Amino acid sequence: MITPEGIREAAALPERRLAGLALNPSAPEDVLLRLLADGPAAARMVLCRDRALPDAVVDAAVAHPDRYTRSFFARNPHAEPSQRARLVDDPEWFVRAHLADGPRLPWAVRPRPLPDRAVVHMIRTYENELLGGTFHRQISAGLMRSMHAHPDAKVRRMGVSWSGVPDEALDALLADPDDEVREMVLLRLRHKDPEWVERELPDRPCHARTGMLTNDALSRGVVERVLASPDTPDDRFMIAGNPTLPADAVRRLAVDADPEVREQIAFRSDLGAEERRVLAGDTDPRVRLAVSVHPALSEAERAAIDYEVPVDGTFGAWPRSLVARDHGEVRRDAVSGHPMLRRRAAREPSLPADLVERLAADDDLGVRVLLAQNHPDAPPALLLRSFLEYTGPEREHLLTRPRFPTAGLARHAGDTDPAVRALAARDPAAAAETVERLTRDPDPGVRAAGAGHPNLPRARLAELLEDGELAHRAAANPALDPAVMRRLVAPLPLRDDAAG
Template sequence: MASALDGRDRVQPAATDELLIRLLDVDEGFLHGCDRPAVLDAAMAHPDPRVRSTLADTFRPKLTSNQWIHLIRAEPSPERSVLWAERACARGAALPEDLYDDLLTGPSRAQAAQLPGLPARHLPGLASDADPLVRAAACARWEDLAGALRERLLADTDNMVRTAALLAHHTGTPMPREVFAALPDPQRALEQCSLAPELEAELVRDTDADVRRTLAANPALSAHGVAVLAQDPHDDVRSEVALRPDLTEEQRAAVRHDFDLTLMSHTLPWVEDLHGDADAMRRLAVSSHPLIRRSVARAPHLPPDVVARLAQDEDRVVRLFLAESCEDAPADMLLEVWRWWDGSFSHPDRPRSHPNFPQAGLLSHATDPSGRMRRLALDDPE
């Protein structure tokens, strides 16, 4: 049965659906690269929670909204149902309102109350819930709450709820020094709150570099505060400033920072949010910061001029991410990436399985000094 897989747990094209379904009882690892509908359906209905978990624990396979819904509804564990719903929302799946109804009526109501896609009609009930964990979760949707509900949460009898409401309130309303000083833990205020000018002026020059580094990523930081931290003596602080979405690329290039090209990198959420904006992708594709260019390369589709630029990027991780994620990656770059990369855990079959990977003329590699390149000759249709 193991012959259904290659040496890296990839599905052999000749393996039948029936064989792969039987393999689920032996080793479910191949699901990370499997896109067979019948096999995925069998995995979703499998009695072993480990098999079902594999579907939700990875970005591959890419489940449809309907598949996510089926997986969540069929999950007997309330905790895992909510967890799968969180994963589905993070993957962009659209969940129906009645599914949220079911999750909120279960024993994991407090966790379900934190789901970002909850319909607004649930918020009044959540803000008035007997469980303080649920009321605190409702504060995350502050802008969607009616004024009377906000006032009630700010005056809540539970300290955790009051703090959550206070932090939510001050994302838009500057927090004065006395309120900041009374917080049990200032970390979240430093991360997300708008601060009164005199308080911010003190904090951007705080003696604790950790305070300044946290503040450097705060989206509510004023332009003056950003300018001060851009000149901070600590590189970690300046590095946070360099990744702010509110900088122009000229401002970003002026911030001195160190970026280790060898470290594992992640896609910046604010760049990912702009993946559908062609003008933004053009602007960010020429950024001085490699992590921003890497994040652009993760877009599923990009304008031709952006693809052409990134395909020649000096940072080879940019080219790798383009090969893994972008359906518009050019054939010559995919072939170049194959010379030094043959797949990761999250993208086990890229770049070789990319639809643009060259097929014709592969026999020319039959005498290449690299064994990796010689293997390509076996794929030549001639």
């Protein structure tokens, strides 16, 4: 089966140039339609997958005879969910599978949900194997909460499987007319039965054993066996986070020889005052840090702990929870003297304006960058400062934030960091000579950024259209003359055998 990577690698210069043209925001509709109808696979792939499209091009993509082309549109994160949902009954399972799998997005970015009607139709009519993976991420919060009560049994089954059973709905689901729904509910209840858990617990390392020791109701027999003679080295760590762990076992694990077990225990909200005191003086800095954020501690008690806050962590985007945190808790975290609690608050996209302003000026790098990465109203100055100061994983995500500034970025064209030099190409007022210099930069990313700037001198733009490395970026330059665009598509069709 041809892959997107294979299509890209197989593309010669003319195909790469047309792929760049397909991404040009100034390309006229007729050029896009011509690329879709007669262009090579590389152009059709990026056209349908990597940009927003005019309605007429959407119509043509949905009706395209090539299944690969339709499947690319099925995963387009720029398309409206209702547009993608037009493929819900595509005759090819391949296209339906890509629609169910969802748009191509970073893990932390939740896609916009498909229309509820489309989701229900997919659950009712698609094979179960197409509904695994990331399909659940495309379901609206409202539908997810109500699926257990849906009239269709298959939807109820999915609801019980994905979102659990609300206590108020338990009796009705135990009497559900569908055998599978009742069995799924009973299975969930069994995991709350300590005797059943003890009887069914595997005696060898496996996913089921990990899940049961971590989440299920633990009997006294299971707890004592793990404490006395665990079957695997990780058993004590796994039960340390189990919410059903009895208080005496919590006390014993708070002084366990393994610092990872003590660290896990330190995160428990049910720690007693004595356990908190002991862990606060632990010899391991990770344990002290973990207990220092315990919700039962006062600010004075936190400050008395000798904790060390890591400054070299990953400060990236966090997936948005379907359940919002308590506003009072978020505010307490935001005004805390503990940087780790302020970092936790900075990840909240619903943080109010006064706290956004406060945390944007925080003296902790992690707080500032997490706010920039996750809040929709992060100030432009904070976004730029974060990009300049943070060089860790997911740095590039900052550039996708809607308020990232552009004005004045040309002043960074001489920076020693290539990622910062490339910012100059985002400045709409960058001088032509600056942009041309960027296209000759030693770094390929900077060269590519410069090739797409509309202020690039026309002679240099024409030269780059023939450049093996930068032709695709030059063809995507919005300043490209529409007459040139039409000349580029004039030799079509250049259809290949890669996809269709």
